[in-house]
Amino acid sequence: MTTRIGASTTRTRVLESLRYVAIAVLIAIFLLPIVWMIATSFKQPTDILARPPVIFFTPTFENYRFAFGEADFGRFIVNTVVVALGSTTIVVIVGSLAAYSFARFNPGNGNFMFFILTTRMMPAIAVIIPLFVIFRDLGKTSIGDTLLLGLDQPGALIVAHTVFNLPFAIWLMHSFFQDVPRSLEQAALVDGSSRIKAFFRVAIPLASPGIAVTAIFSFFFSWNEFLFANVLTRDAAKTITVAVSGFQTQQGILWGPMAAAATVAVIPTLIFVLVLQRFIVRGLTMGAIK
DSSP: OHHHHHEEEEEEHHHHHHHHHHHHHHHHHHHHHHHHHHHOOOSSSHSSSSSSSSSSHHHHHHHIIIIIIIIHHHHHHHHHHHHOOOOOOHHHHHHHHHHHHHHHHGGGGGHHHHHHHHHHHGGGGGTTHHHHHHHHTTTTHHHHHHOOOOSSSSSEEEEEEHHHHHHHHHHHHHHHHSSEEESHHHHHOOOOOOOOHHHHIIHHHTHHHHHHHHHHHHHHHHHHHHHHHHHHHHSSTHHHHHHHHHTTEETEEEEHHHHHHHHHHHHHHHHHHTTTHHHHHHHHHTTTOO
């Protein structure tokens, strides 16, 4: 009996060790590109192109100086923050109102929700030319110029991201509002609250983890989006994704400055995820346990 228990314990420890090894290997595989990018941002051009790759090298900040000095990459980060926050704010406000309405009143018996989702299934390349024509003509009007809705203006990119991101946000938040008990809102209505007060005082606080998850996904879409930014902007409203691709020149690819710019572009998203990690977990598991 003692021998069987000892063998079982040994087998359990071996399996546990193999599991940790597998996890470590997977983490290394996922982190290797990021570590390589960061290391490249501190290398000299000769070290970047060396074969075999140089592991130990003398770090330099020349790539960062070039990216934020001559290439003016800091301005593009500001543009991206403005577009991402602007689009995310509109998506969360409009999307939460629409999702709550669909969750509580179910207009069209679910047909409207399906129609909204089908608009998100459309590939972005199919609408980029109509959007380009619309914002080109809108920018020539006084209203469009005032609201910065012309080409190479942040308003146009905010609207494009909002239109493309809103269906997904409505569909995602719809399930979160459905998990909010109706009895709590009915109790608020009985106590004299209006429907809009019940929405802000009862539904919004209870669905806040789901709303936070929706905001995170919307922010990431705007932060990483390339096609709309590449077509609808030139220089004034250019975002980081387009700016990073600009390091591909006729003389070759500037690997060092490109890696430096990409490293700085990744940092805000990593901080954003780490700060809101608990909301992500709560939002993704919301409704799984009653």
